[in-house]
Amino acid sequence: MNIDWVALGSVFGVSLLATVTIAGLFVLGLVGLSKQEIASAQGGSAVLARTSAYLCFALCAVAVSFGIYLIVT
Numbered sequence: 001m002n003i004d005w006v007a008l009g010s011v012f013g014v015s016l017l018a019t020v021t022i023a024g025l026f027v028l029g030l031v032g033l034s035k036q037e038i039a040s041a042q043g044g045s046a047v048l049a050r051t052s053a054y055l056c057f058a059l060c061a062v063a064v065s066f067g068i069y070l071i072v073t
Contacts, residue, residue: 021063022060025057025063028053028056029054031053032049035049036049
């Protein structure tokens with residue numbers, strides 16, 4: 001049995017980077033939603049916080065969908 005260690009390390013690195021990126025985007029979305037709630041409780045408008053949160057969630061959905069597409073094809 002012959003293991004290609006370079007390919008294994010490459011797959012590990014890319015999957016680690018993708019996991020950290022998607023989790024980070026999701027956390028930024030949650031932070032944006034919490035900022036929106038705080039701003040609306042203080043009587044202000046939080047359109048930017050809500051929009052950025054929805055954008056982060058959309059990017060997460062696109063990344064997950066692309067991953068599923070790669071697995072299926």
